[in-house]
Amino acid sequence: MVVMSRQAATAPAHPVESTDLLTVGVEEEFLLVDPDSGVAIPAVEAVLEQVPAELRGQVEREFQTSQIEIGSPPGLELSSIRHSLGLLRSALADAAERAGARLLAIGTGPVDGPVPPVVDKPRFDRMLARYRLLVPGPGNNGMHVHVGVPDPDAGVQVLNHVRPWLPILHAITANSPFSRGVDTGYASWRSVEWERWPSVAPTPYLVSHDHYQRLIRQLIGSGVMLDEGMLYWYARLSAKYPTVELRIGDVCPTVDDAILVAALVRGLVATALDDIAAGRPPLPTDHHLLVGAHWRAAHDGLEGEAVDLSSGELRPAWDVLHQLVGRLGPALERHGDLAEVISLLEGLRRHGSGAARQRSVYARTGQLEDVVMDVARQTRGEGPA
Numbered sequence: 001m002v003v004m005s006r007q008a009a010t011a012p013a014h015p016v017e018s019t020d021l022l023t024v025g026v027e028e029e030f031l032l033v034d035p036d037s038g039v040a041i042p043a044v045e046a047v048l049e050q051v052p053a054e055l056r057g058q059v060e061r062e063f064q065t066s067q068i069e070i071g072s073p074p075g076l077e078l079s080s081i082r083h084s085l086g087l088l089r090s091a092l093a094d095a096a097e098r099a100g101a102r103l104l105a106i107g108t109g110p111v112d113g114p115v116p117p118v119v120d121k122p123r124f125d126r127m128l129a130r131y132r133l134l135v136p137g138p139g140n141n142g143m144h145v146h147v148g149v150p151d152p153d154a155g156v157q158v159l160n161h162v163r164p165w166l167p168i169l170h171a172i173t174a175n176s177p178f179s180r181g182v183d184t185g186y187a188s189w190r191s192v193e194w195e196r197w198p199s200v201a202p203t204p205y206l207v208s209h210d211h212y213q214r215l216i217r218q219l220i221g222s223g224v225m226l227d228e229g230m231l232y233w234y235a236r237l238s239a240k241y242p243t244v245e246l247r248i249g250d251v252c253p254t255v256d257d258a259i260l261v262a263a264l265v266r267g268l269v270a271t272a273l274d275d276i277a278a279g280r281p282p283l284p285t286d287h288h289l290l291v292g293a294h295w296r297a298a299h300d301g302l303e304g305e306a307v308d309l310s311s312g313e314l315r316p317a318w319d320v321l322h323q324l325v326g327r328l329g330p331a332l333e334r335h336g337d338l339a340e341v342i343s344l345l346e347g348l349r350r351h352g353s354g355a356a357r358q359r360s361v362y363a364r365t366g367q368l369e370d371v372v373m374d375v376a377r378q379t380r381g382e383g384p385a
Helices: 044-050 053-058 078-098 122-131 152-172 189-194 209-222 255-278 287-300 317-334 338-351 354-365 368-380
Strands: 024-033 059-061 067-071 102-104 142-148 235-237 243-250 305-308 313-316
Touching (some): 044 059, 067 078, 152 243, 152 255, 152 305, 255 338, 287 305
Antiparallel strands (some): 024 067, 024 142, 142 243
């Protein structure tokens, strides 16, 4: 799905050239629901039949029959990623309506109902046979961002450098406060459900690419994973493409939100490569504190507090986010993204996170059906109510 830039592809493995421009690509997972009740429904096959033929190569089934996934082609320009995501979201929303469903960019289903079955696929059958009741609800829908890196050794070093900053990106994406008809008290309930899988975790500190590969072999050998595709760390090397893949949190409600996260992720990877090239080490981060920081991000989202992993102290999440953006400034400017990031941050500040938007609608009307309708409008590009 995603490849790195020509500049990065032709660069020598060592030293890393920090001036390379990096490609970025986005994968998004969506929920399919009944248009009247908002209950998740097993509609993926019917929706796929309605997708225009020219777009089917960018649309896929996901784990459950109530889910569907899109992937943007890789690009250097955020404008091309925006165009692709907008086109795919609109076409998929239309296809869902023709199939009698509604498309939601939401972390998990807010309305209680039967759990839709898993897609009929041999690998998924094996996952069910081994892990049994780890499928807790209507579908967990995330966003994955791929950024090109020069080689696997550089990629592993990037993973070490980005890990302390992923909790605040996790907070930005929080978009699933409701589940089974109630407010869970979390901004990202999807994250809590997702962590039932044994291979979901913050990325550990990695000594080398050999260490990375050895851990994968050991996790498969221990039965924790069936295959490398089940390496559900929050950041990993793609098994298919020359990229670092960040799997941080919920799918974003709007294309604007997704573009902001994609720009910040690329800026984070580019900054990591700058640090590596300059010989600067990653921020030392205790694994248990990192786990706690991700829990805090899932609980509070962007409207509460966040763990500042440079100090171990709690701070307002927005303060930690501004600290990150300041750190990424040179890389954002190099890629031509800084002005857009500043503008998108202003919009995020006005509207709040996805979780805050959902709670605002529910506070006004007391109806989860209204929450579903508002998320559907945002998914289509109409903006929050």
